[in-house]
Amino acid sequence: MRKIFLLPFLLLFLSSCSSDSSSNPVIEEQMYFPPNDGTTTWTTKSIADLNWNQSAVQPLLDYLELKHTKSFIILVNGRIVMENYFNGHTATSPWYWASAGKTLTSIVTGIAEQEGLLDINDKVSDYLGTGWTSAPLAKENLITCKNLLSMNSGLNDALGDDVSPANLQYVADAGNRWAYHNVYVKLQDVVANASGQTWTNYFNTKLRDKLGMTGGAWVNSGDGLSVYWSTTRNMARFGLMILNKGKWNGAQIVNENYFNQATTTSQNINLAYGYLWWLNGKASYHMPQVQLEFPGSIIPTAPNDMFMALGKNDQKIYVIPSKKMVVIRMGDAADAENLALSDFDELLWTKISALYQ
Template identity: 65%
Template structure:
C-alpha cells in the first residue's frame, strides 16, 4: 500500500514532466537562428559538424571562381556555414540583384495587402489610373495586380527584348502592348515593376521609404534601389541578400515577427497559374512537371533544376544572381557575380551545374 502511494505521485511527476517537455518543443521558426538587426555579427557553424563533405569544398570554390562568381554564401538553419568572396569582391562590396529582386517586390505587395492598402485581385488601374499601357482600355482593365505577380499580364514581352537596347526594360505605355487577354499567356517581362507604383500610390509613401520601413530595416538588410536605365534595381552586399533568403526560409517571419504575411507567402512560393507550373508570385519553383524559359513560350517537361531538391524555391536574376531556399535541407544559398557562361535573363544551365557541385559537399 505504501509502495502504491509512492509510485502514484512519481508517475504523475513523470507524466507531467514529459508533457511539459513536449509542449515546450520549439517550432521550426523558433529553432532558426537570426543574426542581430544591427551590427555585423553572424553565428557560424562548421561544415564538418553537419557531416558535410569538407574535402570537396575547395573544388566547389574553384568551380565558382571559374564561373565569374563574386560572392557565395550558404546558411544552415540561419547560421553561416560558408562565406566566400572572389577577386577584389569583399563582404562590404555592393552588387546588383537584377531580377532576383523581383521577390522583394512580391514581398512588399503582400505586406501592403496585409495592411489593407491594396488587393491583388483588383485591377492595376485602380491604383495608378488608366493609360499605363497602350492596350485598349477594355483589355487593360483585365490586368490585375495578381497578373503582374504571376507574369500573366498578356502584354507583349517582345518589347522587353535584350537584343534592342532602346526597348530594354521599357515599361512606358508605348512599350506595354497588348498581346493576349490577361491570364491566358505567361511571359517573363519587367512589367511587374508597375507593382512598385501600385504600392507607392496605395501607401501614400515613396517606394523606397515604404520598402525600407516595412522590410529592409526590420531584417537588418542594407542596400538601396538604384535607377539603372529604365528600371530601379536593388544593390546590396551578399549578406543582405542572405538576410532576405533567411526571411524566405522562415516563411516570412524574422525572429518571431511576421513580416511577410504567412498566407500570402505560401501562395507566393506555390504555382500561381496553370501555364508555367514553376512560377509563383515572382518566385521560381523547383519540383514541378514543367516550366517555361524566360522569353519563350516553349514548355519544357522536367523540373526547373533537376540536380536541386524538389522543394527548392528561388529568386533568379540576370547574369546568375541567385537565392536558393531549400527547406528540406535547412539551407539558403546565395550567389552573386557576373554571368557564369553567357548573358541570361534569370534561369540558366549554370543552375543545374552548380547544384551538381553543391551536392558533392552537402549530402
C-alpha cells in the same frame, strides 16, 4: 524476499525507459537570426558540425571562382556554413540583384495587402488610373495586380524593358499567356500610390530596416527601372526571412498565407512560377523570352522543394525548406550573358549537393 522478487521488474522497467529515451527524436536546432544592430556578428556552423563532406568544399570553391563568382554564402538554420568572396569582392562590397530583386517587389506587395492598402485581385488601373498601357481599355481593365505578380498580364514581352504606356501593348487577354516581362515593376507604383509614400520609403520601412539590410538601395538602371544593390549578407538576410515563411526573429513581416501563395504555382501555364518566385520540382516549366514548355524540373540536380530568386548574370537566392538552407550567389555571368535561368544552376547544384550527400 519481497525486494528480490521486485528486482527483475525494476530492471525491466529501467531497460524500457533507456530504450525509449534513445529512440526519441533529437530536439531540432532553433533558427538563428543575426542581430539588426549593424554589427558584423553572425553565428557560424562548420562543415564538420553538420557532418558534411569536407572534401567537396574545394571543388565547389574552384568551380565558383572559375565561373566569375564574386560572393557565395550557405546558411543552415540561419547560421553561416560557407561564406566566400572572389576576385576582389568583399563582405562590404555592394552588388546588383538584377531580376532576383523581383522577389522584393513580390514580398512588399504582400505586406501592403496585409496592411489593407491594396488587394492583389483588383485591377491595376484601380491604383494607377486608366491609360497605364496602350491596350484597349476593356483589355487593360482585365489586368490585375495578381497578373503582374504571376507574369500573365497578356502584354507584349518582345518590346524591351521600357514600361511606358506606348511599350505596354496588348497581345492576349490577361491570364491566358505567360511571359516574363518587366511590367511587374508597375507593382511598385501601385504600392506607392496605395500607401501615399514613395516606393523606396515604403520598402525601407516595411522590409529593409526590419531585416537589418543596412545600406541597400534602389538604383535607377537608366531605362526607367530601378535595380536593387546590396551586400551579399543583406541578400542572405532576405533569404533567411523567406526560409522562415515570412518571419524574422519572431516578427511576422509578411503573412504566411500570402507567402504560401507566392511560393507555389500561381497560374496553370508555367507551373514553375509563383508570385515573381521560380519554383523547382514541377512537372514542367517555361523559360523567359520563349513561349515553349519544357518537361521536368528547372534544376533536376537540386531539391524538388526549392524555390528561387533568379537574376541576370546568375544572381541567385536558393531557398530549400527541407534542408533549412539558403544559398546565395552573386557575380558576373557564369558563361555567356544570360537572363534569369542558365545551365550554370544544374552543375552548381551537383557540387553543392556533394557537400551533404
